Amino acid sequence: MAGGSRLRTLGGRLLALLAVVALLHALALQWLAQQLDLEPMLRPLPTPIFTRLLQPQAPTAVPAPKARSPARPKVRRVAARSIAAAKVPPAHAASQPASAPAVAAAAPEVAPPLPAPEAIAAAKPPEPAASAAPPAVAAAPAALDSWPADTRLNYRLGGQFRNGELHGSARVQWQRQGERYETRIEIDVTLLASLVLTSQGEVTAQGLFPRAYEELRRSGPRAARLGNDDIGLADGRTVPRPAGVQDTASQFVELSHRFATGQDALEVGRSVSLWLARPGGVDLWTYDVAERETLQTAGLGAVEAFHLKPRSIANPRGNITAEMWFAPSLQYLPVRIRVNMGEGAFVDLMVERIEQR
Secondary structure (H helix, E strand, O other): OHHHHHHHHHHHHHHHHHHHHHHHHHHHHHHHHHHHHOOOOOOOOOOOOOOEEOOOOOOOOOOOOOOOOOOOOOOOOOOEEEHHHOOOOOOOOOOOOOOOOOOOOOOOOOOOOOOOOOOOOOOOOOOOOOOOOOOOOOOHHHHHHHOOOOEEEEEEEEEEEOOEEEEEEEEEEEEEEOOEEEEEEEEEEOOOEEEEEEEEEEEEOOEEEEEEEEEEEOOEEEEEEEOOOEEEOOOOOEEEOOOOOEEOOHHHHHHHHHHHHOOOOOOOOOEEEEEEEEOOEEEEEEEEEEEEEEEEEOOOEEEEEEEEEEOOEOOOOOOEEEEEEEEHHHOOEEEEEEEEEOOOOEEEEEEEEEEEO
16 A cells, blocks of 8 residues: 555656646747747948959038937037936937037148037937938938948057057948848957857838847847837837937948038037947947048058047946047048957057948
8 A cells, every 4th residue: 555655656656747748848939939030130241342442532521510310419518428317208209419510621720729628418309200200211311322332441450458469450341232231340359259240121211220220249149129219228228219329330431431421510610420239238429620640551551530539438348439430531440440349458440441342
């Protein structure tokens, strides 16, 4: 009798274990099916074929300053701030950078010295619009010709980290297929690290409208998915999508286009603001046009460029900031990028060659 009781107990336990295993398998299969049904984060565009090398030339005159479209309402000159510290309008509401639109002609005059940074001020959020669609996608074809052809900038990488010099290479690639775009930044530090930043989305009449952003490191990918009204972050949180928001990769092309088309002034003493989305959060950054410099490049010779410096952000998520140099003689492209990573650590990218389709 005792043996039979033990057998019945053991049989019951085995049945319970089998039931738990079956349930776990069912849940795993359900989760896998959901993942397979999800639209992939990135949909790579066909690799472009570059047929010519870009050379410096006198920049063409840009349009006279115009008031921004209602899709970008005015924002006061501000220091960078976090989305967590301010109520952000949805993406379909209008937004406008802090600077007044205008771009210097072929040889812009140097403005008076840059004033001291102003105190942090809150930007007044615009009223949300009724539609949740991307801004003026239907009107995009008329403005597509103002964007550069497929372009790849090749940089020589230098820098310093932990008292050691850094050497390597980097590339910034922009391509467009109809109303879709992809911006890809690849940074290779010899034998140490690699980083790939990819932004994909749509080209609209108001500028780039990112849909997906991914940072790929050796430790693995981190991403942000940008919807019409909100942004999904890497930790599962969702935050409102600010109007005109860009990401770390798309900002270089967006700013280049703004300067080339006269939407923002590339003049010493001016500034430009934009929201930037990353997998960890969304922040408002302001860049001051600090000075006009002559850069000595290995492949393109002496290049005149305007140096943009970021203001201190109110609630920084880390110690990484980026400075940029845009060259009017090279289609207002970013010919130098310096990424500062705290005390004594930085990566400096200097352009060597620019290829275009």
